[in-house]
């Protein structure tokens with residue numbers, strides 16, 4: 001099974017908001033024909049209308065993949081729509097935070113192949129990372145198919161157990177928001193030091209993007225890259241003394257942040 005299988009048999013996207021849209025944008029950019037995509041969404045965006053995909057029209061009888069990207073809170077309403085789809089070969093892939101595989105098996109039948117996935121929005125520019133795990137009825141070929149589809153929009157990692165998904169959600173699913181907030185805070189701190197807002201934002205944005213690119217490209221660890229910036233008794237050392245404080249700095253704050261997101265993921269799964 002490959003992308004041609006998806007193009008031939010069709011992909012149904014249930015919910016095309018920020019995450020569904022980010023992935024769709026990536027797939028279309030990778031050459032998935034818009035005519036092979038059918039979106040179900042009561043509130044299609046202008047961007048979606050301009051893509052040429054099918055919107056709220058006829059659905060393929062046995063699509064290769066049904067991708068579920070509605071809010072976990074909307075799942076109760078959305079699942080009955082799904083139950084009518086697929087014939088045992090259709091693979092269901094859910095990106096919903098919290099919602100366990102068991103909830104889909106209850107709605108779709110325990111024999112349905114299901115992959116639970118946690119992507120993130122950098123998928124829109126092909127730089128996402130998605131963690132996946134299949135249920136007992138997802139064949140190796142079907143998990144491979146999900147991986148191939150998601151690899152079109154970034155990296156893919158496979159999990160050993162479903163309960164890892166809560167921590168993954170706290171780190172990489174929600175993670176882009178932490179980084180965007182860091183850009184906001186860095187820019188605001190620059191303004192507090194007298195820089196004009198636009199200049200402070202340009203410096204903050206380029207610094208985070210550049211540091212991310214360097215961290216990915218370099219052979220050194222992030223810890224070594226940090227040391228490389230830090231001259232003895234220099235400016236970085238003074239700044240890091242605040243940021244790295246084990247009681248008031250980023251380490252306890254990041255632990256609390258990721259724990260709160262992971263806890264919320266567990267809560268959504270109840």
Ligand SMILES: NC(=O)C1=CN([C@@H]2O[C@H](COP(=O)(O)OP(=O)(O)OC[C@H]3O[C@@H](n4cnc5c(N)ncnc54)[C@H](O)[C@@H]3O)[C@@H](O)[C@H]2O)C=CC1
Pocket residue numbers: 014015016017018019020021040041042043044069070071072074077078095096097098118119120121173174
């Ligand atoms: N936004 C993100 O960074 C990430 C989101 N997710 C997951 O993706 C899912 C969607 O999240 P977002 O895209 O952020 O939300 P969103 O609110 O932007 O998109 C949800 C979409 O579902 C549509 N919708 C509502 N009811 C529907 C129904 N009954 N049938 C079909 N479509 C329906 C809405 O019109 C909307 O376009 C959630 O389950 C979330 O946990 C996962 C990883 C990252």
Ligand SMILES: O=C(O)[C@@H]1CCC=N1
Pocket residue numbers: 097169173174
């Ligand atoms: O905030 C949320 O619940 C979703 C899941 C991960 C990122 N956004």
